Amino acid sequence: MTDAKLEFDAAVGAKQEGWNRPPVMEPSGEGGVLELAMGPHHPSTHGVFRMDVALDGERVIRLKPVFGYLHRNHEKLAEGMSYLGSMPFTDRLDYICSLTNNWAYALAVEKLTGQEVPERAEYLRVILGELTRVVNHASSIGFLIQEMGASGTPLMYAFREREKILDLFEALTGARMMCNYMRFGGCRVDASAAWLEATRKVVAGLPGFVDEFEQLLRSNEILMARCQGVGILRPDLAVNAGVTGPLLRASGVNYDIRKVDGYGIYNRFKFRVPLGDHGDVYDRFMIRMLELRESIKILEQALKEIPVGPVMDAKAKIRGFRPKAGEAYGRIEAPKGELGFYLISDGGPNPYRYRVRPPSLINLTILEDMCLGQNVADVVLIFGSVDIVLGEVDR
Amino acid sequence: MLGEGILKGLAETARNFAGSFVSAERLTTVQYPEERIAPIEATRDFPFLLYDGSDWEAGMRCVACQICEKECPPQCIYIEKSKDKKPDALGKPQFYPARFDIDISVCMSCQICVEVCPFEAIKMDTEFELSTTDRFGGLLYDRKELAKSNEHYHKIHPTEAAEVDARLAEEKAKADAKAKAAAAAAAAKAAAPVQAAVQVQPAKPVQPAGDLTAERETKA
């Protein structure tokens, strides 16, 4: 590949006036402009999302995302119920990775109250969080290839592994998807030795699965032809637009909250952050693939080192939980990017303000920039490579 | 060379195709109505009300304290407290739910009702085959439909049920001891910590189900 490598120099910053708007594209005038609504019921929008697209031939000259088809008033509901009551609702935000949502919320509340989390619980959180990342990245790759028209085979393989991991979630937390597992100051139940053993077994099988995935996809010419050079995101724009997660790292920006904040006990583990040089769909796909391997490394370390001990802060209260007045913003590196919770407490049993900082929504900010000038078929791919879940976009 | 990756991919799918005829790893389908996935003990679906003994009405542990009703995040529990009291398992007169409805068309299976219940009266069932064509009749469970015996509980969550039983037995013993040594309150107080130190042994799972059965051992 010979084209210019994208360089990221955060020190330069953005100085041009109005540079951060998507350019306005004029139709070529060779034919009519076709206005097409993709969504809300569209096979490739991962649910109920709509893109109003204007096409000049097959080239996209305008694209406006329309949200809100899954706006379930999560924030409003949370302001009307106890802190604990919102925990199961966080499961339903990004419904592929419920455990990281739990974690982010628990982290924000712990920031607000200053509760301590026992060591074993921290390890369990890391294990579950990384398993969730494996599930998310594998299925997001699967969905991406599905959108490319691979009649579901990679998705099936991804879901085959997902089932194994969901069995683990179910055995520990009682539910496949909506785990509702973490609590303020720890985790709800402890993992048995048998569970840890089963997890080790599943984790031992994961590298084989990633090998299979890479064999199937990595050097596939069709995939490379479709993905490379498509939907390029400049790093300076990515930073300015608040893009986070694999999408940002594919653009070459080294920013992983696990490293930056070192929340939980992440600074104890050895892992690397893969970075892309082109910021296109292929880089995003590969960054997820490589992050799968890093997650497996973290899992192996965590499963080796997990200590015995309690999983709940002894002082933690389940009923009658009333944090002191104040506010806190807690964030984690969820599989899709920075997932933050912003809480304002007025000292009552319910949060006064409860806000989710959804990575999926904010990552979509640059959707139009990435799609302009591309083919309609690429829109679907670019959209898939952003990896969103509507539950989180619309909340 | 062009086409190499495509051939690699074809080889991979061919391996899976051939493997599906010989290895269970490559043919993961569980043919649902006939075959079932080994039940996982911790599974939760919808809540039920526990009763002891054989009479669901008399043995119901619920004392209609309405904590679960208040804590339930989607507000799907409706309880009416009884006017009178009936003796509970410990022989103490207690209120009981004159009405206890759970709208499972709303319930989100979050288990918070179980967590907050101080009486071990509400637990999670594993039954999931509940689809119905009857919107209003089929999805509102009253206390009779919700009541399930302790044996049922032991069947679906053996480890957890044994723990709960042990805990209840302990409480009952404590209560008995209290009653017996009503005169010597200090002695009773001294006896309690000794009993509390008794380790609860986890029961063996009834149905071994793969690697994931043994679950939720005694809390350390």
Add this chain to the structure above:
Amino acid sequence: MAVEEGLKIELGKQGVLVTTIEELYNWGRRSSIWPMQFGLACCAIEMIATTMARYDLARFGAEVFRPSPRQADLMIISGTVTKKMAPQVVRLYNQMAEPKYVIAMGACAISGGPFKQGYNVLKGIDRYIPVDVHIPGCPPRPEALLQAFMTLQKKIDAQPLTGEGRPRHLDAEAQGEFPVPVQGEHDLEPTSNPGVWTVPVVIR
């Protein structure tokens, strides 16, 4: 007498014929239910999981998820229907060719579920379109969807081809159009379709 006998036999034969056609018709329909590719929220992931290797909805001949409503027989409403989405759901249901079925998968689709107190959440899709099978759960397990599928198959099996109890799509008189609600200034208008939904009374 003889004439009557003959007539009876003739009628019986016709009855047999109708029964056979009915059985064949129902068998064909229930063995080839193609769902519409349509996911709304959390439950959609479990719906996808149902089609995946472990549960394999394909065994029932139903893995042909059609993206176009014209070719689909079944709408699986898998997830929360918001007021912003409801008109689209109703329109899509209208655009499906008869016979068509609806499975309301999960608490949200049945009643709004845990989100029912939200201002933008429709309190059950059965306010606007007739639902055939309800699956409680949040989300229901994939097996629960399979079981609902079999419940639907049973329902189809029991549908007579002629006579009083015949299903809606065989009845020329029955309603064929389900009005699409309009998004008003504060709420959907109307808030329900009285032809499909009547409010049960809560007496306390």
Add this chain to the structure above:
Amino acid sequence: MKTVEEIKAAIEAAVPDARVEIVANPSVSGQHSLRLTPSRAIEVATFLRDGLKFDYLSNVTGVDWPDKEIAEKVKVTREVTKVEDGVEQTAQETVEETRKRVEPGCLEAVYHLYSMSLKQGPLVLRMRTLNRTDQAELPSLTPVWRSAEFQEREIWDLYGIVFSGHPDLRRLLMWDGFKDHPMRRDYVEPDDFEYEPTAHDDVLKRAEAHRAAHATAGAAGHEATGGEQ
């Protein structure tokens, strides 16, 4: 990382009339915030981005602080005219009386900033509108940080803060014809909650009100279909 005080000083040095105020956060998180004056917000934001390298705006959200009714006891001294012994006299008298005053509410926008290049954060910025109805306008920071685009649209949608200078201020989550701002604390939910089998008191009350309203409207089809004892 610099403390809030240092940042405040730096801002005031760079933008002389910025008038930044520190809002202390009493909770253990220690995330204190800076309240900006809306009129100078863009300059301050640009300085934060370019000067202090807060290149990444993570979270933008609105908070509604409704009008508060404050009841306080005030000692009031007033002149009382008394007729004493047939002579009219003016005397000073001090009485304690309870007064109610309404402290006008406001809408607040909160911005959480991080620095990706320096790996620092968070810095919390806040801005307040003058009131909740006719003067709910704030400058948009979207020209400075693109990530505010959708989040400010969402705040306009749910809280009704008008962000001047926003390139595309339309509703984000609700439909276009929608009139209310539902995240406000005084939002009245639409009357569509008429049926719930496990209705609790307030819900039940609403359901009854709904039924009454619709019965008088003569709506057919609301007959009892049983299902309940």
Add this chain to the structure above:
Amino acid sequence: MVSSPYFSLLVLFVAALGFGLAPLGLAWLWGKAFSPAKPNKIKNAIYECGLESRGDAWVQFRSAYYLYAIIFLIFDVEAVFLLPFAVAFTGLGAAACGAMLVFVLMLVEGLAWAWGKGVLTWA
């Protein structure tokens, strides 16, 4: 007439037409007898992702679409010229084949020209 190959083709044509039309007719009959069609305004509107369709689908298409058709025509016609040559190939001498090579090269040249002109760039 019967021995002509076109008679067989005619029979096949009729049979194929019947094969296409018969089930459609049967479906129509079924609709008449049991399952009445229920057309309505919403159902018979154009499907567009669940929204009401805006704008017409029949817009003017770009000329690039038609250029392909023209190139195709050229190549198809020229390829047809190749067929008689191909049939006779086994009996042809080197000189005749050389002449045909020139013809093929002209095809190649045409392709190169179109390529160079950017006609072969889609969209």
Add this chain to the structure above:
Amino acid sequence: MIEKLDQIFVLLQQWIVGFLPAALQPVAGVVLGVVAIVCVFPGLFALTTVLERKGLGRIQNRIGPNRVGPFGFFQPIADGIKSLTKEDVVPTSADAVVHFLAPVVLVVAVFLGFAVLPMGRNMVLVKMDASLLFYFAIGASTELSIFMAGWSSRNKYSLLGAMRAVAQMISYEVPLLLASVVVVMMTGSLSLTDIVAAQNQYSSGFPHWYVFTPWGFAGFVLFAVAGTAETNRSPFDLPEGESELVAGYFTEYSGFKFALFFLGEYLAMFSISALGATLFLGGWSAPFSFLQWIPSWIWFFGKVMLSIFGFIWVRGTLPRLRQDQLMNFAWKFVLPLSLLNLVVAGLWRFLGVGWERWVVCSAILLAAYVVMGRLGMHREHFGPRRYRYAE
């Protein structure tokens, strides 16, 4: 006996015809042949849909349809009944006549292609000298029906799908034809029967199939690629590309009209497979001389099913291309290579019978393939990448 088994259908036809008066016999023979075609291939279609669903299932670690009838083999019957009784929706704004005609035209066009395919020894409906030409002429009319379908629906997705389909199909028509010309050059005949006869020879047990020569192999690969594109199968299934075009040109079709499109697509797949087998894989001839006792029609259908399996396998593995890449691939890769293949075939004849021609022809084709592949990847800016890590 074996002879008889080989000719069983021919004999059967003669036997049945024998009952009729002599005047009717030729007509009856034709009718019987037509009836056989009209019955066998739709039957094969039904079988293939199940096999495809099961095969895809196996590739994806699952079972596939197995509950409708024994092993799920009644699935297509159920699908048929369902489609037959499903309501037929025609949008108000659509062009109703064209909308109705499109699927019928498709079915008729693909059926006509079967007329000239030799399905066994002496088993061809129409003995025509220019049968290959006839096949291509008929094959081109499927494009018409697809455009009719897409245009008449007045749906944006349909129209885009139809535009794509036409562009794609005409683009691959040319390489398809050129890849077949090679065979004509070597056989010296446009008759498919002759082409098979030319390949039905054996030297030391091995057949003279064209696929076993360098130019034949190249021709076969090019034919397979172009044929896949002609039939809109994965990875060239853009016209019905679900991910962006919903269901492509048949978005607005329901009921049995939709089923007819499905049928048409599969029949086209059979017919292109059969043509490929006839041109390059020796048609109905056995792969080894000692296997000649197995009836010819078994070999023919075996080869067709094998190529169907290939279609399924490819479908289960590959994602689809983008429209411009697809067009580029046709015009800038497949077409030049098939032109080169013509030249190589000429060389083959003039290089004599020795081993040199094998080396020279293979080398030219291989080199051209590698160089053009490299150039193509370079031009389209894609290739393997390496990644860096931050600690």
